[in-house]
Amino acid sequence: MSDPVLYMEEPDERGRFGEFGGRFVPEALIPACLELEAAFIDAWSDAAFIEEYRTVLREFAGRPTPVTPLLRLGEHLGLRIFAKREDLAHTGSHKINNVIGQTLLTKRMGKRRVIAETGAGQHGVATATAAARLGLECTVFMGEVDTERQILNVFRMELLGSRVVPVTSGSRTLKDAVNEAMRDWVTCVADTHYCIGSVMGPHPFPWIVREFQSIIGQEASRQLADFGVDVPDVVIACVGGGSNAAGIFAGFANTSSRLVGIEAAGGSAVGNGSPGVLHGMRSLLMQDEFGQIEEAHSISAGLDYPGIGPEHAHLAQIRRAEYYAIGDEDVIGALRLLSEKEGIIPALETAHAVAWMIREAGGALPTGSTVLLNLSGRGDKDVAQVQAILHAES
Amino acid sequence: MSDPVLYMEEPDERGRFGEFGGRFVPEALIPACLELEAAFIDAWSDAAFIEEYRTVLREFAGRPTPVTPLLRLGEHLGLRIFAKREDLAHTGSHKINNVIGQTLLTKRMGKRRVIAETGAGQHGVATATAAARLGLECTVFMGEVDTERQILNVFRMELLGSRVVPVTSGSRTLKDAVNEAMRDWVTCVADTHYCIGSVMGPHPFPWIVREFQSIIGQEASRQLADFGVDVPDVVIACVGGGSNAAGIFAGFANTSSRLVGIEAAGGSAVGNGSPGVLHGMRSLLMQDEFGQIEEAHSISAGLDYPGIGPEHAHLAQIRRAEYYAIGDEDVIGALRLLSEKEGIIPALETAHAVAWMIREAGGALPTGSTVLLNLSGRGDKDVAQVQAILHAES
């Protein structure tokens, strides 16, 4: 008998998940990537490091986050729904899991500074937070358009002692912030760690970030058992770069659960993309016929990214996971329904996953299915935007 | 041998804590208060109710919240500081503990509607949240001045399906919102429960709210033991009405810990008040020589209340707890220091307690003291205000 195929294991030695992944960075960054990979492998097999990581998650970040049965929404949709409450993690989303891991690694590598890219500011705030806690210097790159849209998140990072650099190149949004962070990293790599915010970038980042986020799936699997659920029929998460999805999928990849990732229609790398290389990785990208990267457009800044993590590209290709897109027009209604039925205002990112669940209940989600929804973040950051949209409509 | 005196036990049968408390409401509300008292006594001795309350806190609200050692701030101040992280509870403060208890009681009493008063909107959002979860109708009264200052919290409540009523009488702030809620309650008491937001109002509210908040102190006491702390030297909390303070004090009232409550200088009922009757209770109130209630003025809407819960008035009188005041001018610096040192942006309310700790470190708080700080809420709601203040200063 042959071994069963296992999903979401380590990438191969070249950092590939199937044909995706890799390490497409300038030579100047290769030593840093190698150092990081070695440091991570070492740390991740060091019980003391894992204990420290888990302790910080528990004592500082509020883990484990609960699993909440969504009874009223479930009744409304004819589903049995459980929500993994990353919105209750410190700073309001799953992003904190990753930055706690990466900042601890930074200390371990003896570096004194971190940099990060951010779109809406969630990952930036999370990084600034973890950096403040450890006394690391922190610089966050943010597209100028986003610094204007998210002025309060900029201020939040500054309160946390970070410097926020508005990026004025290109489309002046997330993708350009990544470029700029890479440029800073090339320059300052000796004492600086680039704390990437999702399962993207060059190897070993997609792997590291997935590992640091996999606590979501591990916890959820254990917690569902307390509700008498052995394996949910479907696990649903929204997908920007794909870190919250990777984190929860990791707990169920080797079960019979369907894994469903929901992209924004205007940032749908699986639905509308093709293979390419950007930001250090080979993955699915939205690009034109000449290989120029397209700008993503989504109501939700966190999904406003033209690529997807390479492991997701792989899971899509081998059909272990399914990816669908939700357009802006369905997102607000989903946010409202969850708010009214359950008393949880989700992030606009998360609302994409909710919208798909609403759309497909009774369809792709057969009535009576047991669904695990990754409630990746809270909507407080989005309330002003939602109000403006509803106001404009009325 | 005589029994030791126990603190923070049940009030007497007239709802008094010492000479404070009582039930100063119109006859029309007496039956509702009696019904509530009976329902609470019944529920609070019903293992099934307590189990339900605790289950909702765990599965929905994210309890237990962690205790976080504040190492960098502690080193800076020469103290050993632990923070009880109510900022991580659902909706961002301790307010959720109380509303979950009260909405469950509402269901148990067979009422279909709740009303609440709110200042900045924290208690209103929490009530709207708990009401949405249970499918209760919810109306929130909010001073017109506050609805304008906190437009996003108004919208948040509306997203959660609640109606927000701007109160145009009096100073159009929190105290008037309480008056208006009382008026609504008189009118609709048959099917409506008034979900009061702090340890105030007529008996049995101060007692009920304290009991629902005492989970804070119970958890913290257990959690400190895990850090090898038997009893902290000092327990510190900010005090508006006094619910977060009552909740954490309850866990330590019968230990040797000093209990310290911090009021806003402009809303200091202990420091600047005298005994009086307002909002159904006899307590310490800020009032003029004729018994007219004064308006409180604080940078922090949640401390902008001219009274204090009656049990605190009692604890102050018998000197079991100490109360001090912090002026607006010290609050922003405290918020910044905690943010930069620990990666936690506290609510402006909470920042008062931090400010006192900073001021008294090495003084009233001897160097080396073990301090338990109730981190009652997160500062996200206040970031815009803080930015405006710092901007105006610069």
Add this chain to the structure above:
Amino acid sequence: MKSLERDLRAVRATGRKLLVPYFMGGLTNDWIEHVEAAVLAGADAVEIGIPFSDPMMDGPVIQEADLRSLTFGTTLDSICDDLSRLDAAVPLIAMTYYNIVLHYGLERAAGKLADSDIHGAIIPDLPLEETGPWIAACDGADVASVLLVAPSTPPERVDQLAARTQGFAYASARMAVTGQSAGGGDGERVVASIRRTSDVPALIGIGIATPNQAKEAAEVSDGVIVGSALVQVILDGGGSSEVEALIMGFRSAIDS
């Protein structure tokens, strides 16, 4: 028996229904003349509000009157001073909140009221259980402590309230604050519940906004209290003649 109850019983004994208008003390310079006008127009007793910053049991009209009067510096003392100018021979009843008399000192307040010919007091935020000290203070002076009975009050409690109230029993017609919703409401039922054990004069108040409502309420009780409808006229700038006309309208409706 306090003088207030004696006086009201005396009127009732004549077969006349009691008409008790409410005025906010100090609301205008000439508020004393308003009272006099009302008496001239047929009021049998007058309720005089002593303003409080947080009138929890009052609707928007009387709230506004409270706050407006306070801006003029009105106090318990200033009202008593003003009343020394009053030329009218009907009973006066104070209406205020507990913190006002508490702050003044309960005995001192009761004494001051009695000295100013105010022989009754309604404190709506003092329910039965809390009223003891105030009743004691009132008993030291000739001030009747008037208790309210609400539509929600259960029967045993009605009996207790009826037994302890002084001067008269204030029967709330509605579960509402003053001036909120209009009509006789549950007044008849509340009065009947008082009557089961007591023959103290029972007046219906809260929600009596029109002469017709007053007439209906008076038919099932010993009389009515008219508050917001009257205060609104004064807030709108009405003077003694408007007060007189309004009260005359109520009087004739009740008497017809």
Add this chain to the structure above:
Amino acid sequence: MKSLERDLRAVRATGRKLLVPYFMGGLTNDWIEHVEAAVLAGADAVEIGIPFSDPMMDGPVIQEADLRSLTFGTTLDSICDDLSRLDAAVPLIAMTYYNIVLHYGLERAAGKLADSDIHGAIIPDLPLEETGPWIAACDGADVASVLLVAPSTPPERVDQLAARTQGFAYASARMAVTGQSAGGGDGERVVASIRRTSDVPALIGIGIATPNQAKEAAEVSDGVIVGSALVQVILDGGGSSEVEALIMGFRSAIDS
């Protein structure tokens, strides 16, 4: 040995230091004339940028050139078309990002470059481990795959890069992106590390902004690459004469 390396070695053999200016393809209508002017002024080879939307290794100047050129619809094909008009006999080297050639098809891209007389290519986001497929494609055409060596590259890895690079070795003078900080930096050390095992021509680039810097760098290497300083002149509206003057300045400094 690819023709690019042969050509550069031939120049080196004469004792002349190589001067390699960088032009962004399609940046202006007359960009071909700029190239010609540079050659006239003494360029030994020319690097030609094929613009990419996300030029991760470039500083603000070349980024802007990328994006401006893209707004004119520049593509690999359009650049090759333009080059058919070029009248100059120096080696050409493409500089672009991997996604451009990947999307075009690696073999097809290499073939297209060679057909357009471009006999080298620099792909800065292709490190040693990922470069295999591209080198294979280049080997099918006469295109040299030029590899970069960074100041951070450890010795064993320098040896591998020096062994595998084709045409020349691109020695980054600095840990920086193009045009970011100026000066020779670590160029001397990087070149020396290459030299330990290889005599492939080694050019210093990144941060060579002035003739003086170029002179210093050329003294410790086989020549220099000049990018942002030149592109800035063109972004500012400079034409062929400005290009010529600039290159002449570099040329004479290097030769002096």
